[in-house]
Amino acid sequence: xxxxxxxxxxxxxxxxxxxxxxxxxxxxxxxxxxxxxxxxxxxxxxxxxxxxxxxxxxxxxxx
Numbered sequence: 001x002x003x004x005x006x007x008x009x010x011x012x013x014x015x016x017x018x019x020x021x022x023x024x025x026x027x028x029x030x031x032x033x034x035x036x037x038x039x040x041x042x043x044x045x046x047x048x049x050x051x052x053x054x055x056x057x058x059x060x061x062x063x
Contacts, residue, residue: 018026055061
């Protein structure tokens, strides 16, 4: 059990932590992905919402 703990501590000591540039790049990438995904979902909602309205009007004879 102690061997496992010592090995784990050695592994943690050998980890490479990100620098400031890596943090900034990752943060910008996350914001871009969130914005693109948000725009995609808004567009998909608008398209399917309008499609549903047309379908509903056809099925109820209000067209």
